Amino acid sequence: MEARVRRVFMTTLFNHTIVAARDKQVSASFFTAMFDLPPAEPGGPFLTVYLDAEVTLLFAEPRIEFPPQHYAFLVTEKDFDGIYARIQEAALDHWADPHRKLPQRYNTNHGGRGVYFLDPSGHYLEAITQPYEADPQK
Numbered sequence: 001m002e003a004r005v006r007r008v009f010m011t012t013l014f015n016h017t018i019v020a021a022r023d024k025q026v027s028a029s030f031f032t033a034m035f036d037l038p039p040a041e042p043g044g045p046f047l048t049v050y051l052d053a054e055v056t057l058l059f060a061e062p063r064i065e066f067p068p069q070h071y072a073f074l075v076t077e078k079d080f081d082g083i084y085a086r087i088q089e090a091a092l093d094h095w096a097d098p099h100r101k102l103p104q105r106y107n108t109n110h111g112g113r114g115v116y117f118l119d120p121s122g123h124y125l126e127a128i129t130q131p132y133e134a135d136p137q138k
Contacts, residue, residue, distance in 0.1 A: 016056040018046070020066040021121045024059040030120050031057070034086055035073065035127075068118075070098070072126035080113055083127045092117050098124070 021027035028040035028047040040047035046058040051073075075083065084106060087094050094117040096102035106115040112130030119125055 018058045018060050020062050021059050024061050026120050028059040068122040070124040075127050080129050
């Protein structure tokens, strides 16, 4: 089996992204509730959700049609338990795969667990407990 080579780049840290929403309050509240985070804070035209490592999600209403995006979040096993419990309590459709062929369950890929579900604006949210690079098959 070939050893995986870790790439080294200049220091580049992710800081923020704007999340388009039909209703920024509904989408930000959904996200903070599902991921058990403090409420979003208003700032200019945005509602800001703070994540670890000084990363922020800026929820905005662009007033144009926008395609669904995919946002994946690496979480602890304990946090995954909470997220999955909230998905089930809310009776949300969810899938073990991004193609939505394995409904109402999570996967055990990459030596961890993962689940896909939709936010109120139609974006695909993914919670995983192991990064994809942890996959021993690669």
